[in-house]
Amino acid sequence: MTTDLVAAQPARGNALKRAVERFPFLPALIILVVLLVLNGLYQPRSVSFIGLTGLIKTYLALMLLAIAQTYVVYAGDIDLSAGAIVSLVNVAIITAMDALGGGTGAVLAGLGIGLLVGLACGIVNGIVVATLRLQAIVATFATSIFFTGLALYVMPVAGTPAPTAFWRTYGGRILDIPFVLYAVIVLAVLLLVLARTKLALRLLSVGDDQQAAFQSGLPVTRIRLQGYALCGLFAALAAFCITGDTASGDPLVGGKMTLNSVAAVVLGGTALAGGFGTVTGSVIGALIIGLIGSLVFFVGTPSEWQNLVQGVAILLALMAGILVGRRASR
């Protein structure tokens, strides 16, 4: 009897440990569910189909930027220019669509240009951090200043509107289903495919131990560069969503998103040191940031207190996530 009990104890700990190892985003998922329930209690409509679609529509950009950030964090790097890339792509596609007439063809061409701009920015970051071996935090801060300057060059003042065809589609419905849900499905498939590629695994092994990865024959520099390139592409996708949501160009629109994308990655259980994490977690992290914001609003916090309460809640969530994740994985 007693031996059974003693034996059962570590077994249970192991199950939890295995679960968190396999799904590092579990603590985040619990926080997400709790937040959804709380949101539902204070404002039942917020967890309805329409309410949740609205939440996704608003935070899809942050989710994508958090995904972008995740790929560089996998390899133990960081991208403080992610928000600046969003701004640059935003003004680039608006300007391109505007110049090409604003029709369907122009929108598609604009999106293509946007992806190229995002990719180019990512490659610049990759060269600076991986090839030239500058320290990621300061180097990507420097590139963020450069990208912001470029965005200001393309569009000195905010306000140029997006073509109607573009934001109508983003905010509209196809076959009675909101467009963003299609986007989410495509995104999910894309992430599944990416998770199955060699690149994700290679990024993680570089982040886990760069020296070991190098010694086992991995092209470490190229892998880190590819991580930054992927980050640039997803930042471009985030810019598409922001543009669909705000329907206008703003050379500074993404600046504030950078630090939130880092917070979302950490909330999702991904280690900033690299080598451990999931993109699913980052998506959940972005939703947590969104839900904390709406919950603070729904409980009737006076408007001037909202930022403070939100800030404290995010700090506590960050700490709780790290503590729970560590306790479970020990």
Place this chain on the structure above:
Amino acid sequence: MSTMDQTPRSRFSVIDIVKTPLVVAVALIVFLLFLGEYLSPGFASGQQILRLLIVAALMGIVAAGQNLVILGGREGIDLSVGGVVSLAAIIAGNLMAGENSGIVLAIVGCLAAGALVGLINGIGVTLLRIPPLVMTLGMLGVLQGLLVVIRNGIPSGRAAPGLSQFVTQPFLLGLPGIIWLWIVIGICMAFLLGRTMIGYRIYAIGSNEQAAFMAGMPVKTTRILLFVLSGMFAAVAGICLLGYSGSSFANVGEQYMLPSIIAVVFGGTPLSGGKGGYTGTMAGAILLTVLQSILTTINIDESGRQMVFGATLLLLMLFYGRGKALRA
């Protein structure tokens, strides 16, 4: 050739001296001053240099705390300094409310606030073992929220005339008080890092925390102290910034958050910690300020200015501690 390879490297090798971050920074400062004078005569006049030094002192004081946290290693970094500078500026403005009699109270209040923020950061980083980037990022969010609350409740305060004078007017030997303050901070930092037990511990913890712990050093207490000092230095900078601008406005401190880190890197302290010092950081802060000032002097658009600034920062970083190439 072969004989040269065999001779032990001279202690005063010219190449080593030229590659010292401090030397690089000072050389670049001198070069930029000449360039500025060439582009716009009067740029390197005494009055202008004095103004540059005042601005550099504000950045340099923030960077002192940042420097300490980074030296302590384990990915040490303090993103909350931007929030603390803004917070201190508004607290100081309200406590002194334009009266000289309130200066002492304002200084005490701001230092306490800065120390408190640093203490919370330090506890989070050591006792709860939250990575410094995450902890101070979260703290930044809290402070930004706090600033919104404070701003809604009370009017933004004014600097006391004595404080403004201290920051902008000549105080001793033609130099404003803030520059003397910065020099004193520089001497204290050099003393702290080079001559005291605490400084010895900071380097030890920064280069090998495990070994420092095994040697019986109070690792956690020391690291908490570093964050507390970082908060206090940011608070001092916030008070001085209030004196410089006369009144505090929204998020004045944010402009110091990442540049303070760059000043440290330009000063030759790598983000991995354990080596470097504050003298270089002072030069780094001056270098950053001169660079920014040149860009405001020459007549180009804001967009061009930012592009040149970003590209120049990258170029300068090539001079400083690039990572080691991977070897099998």
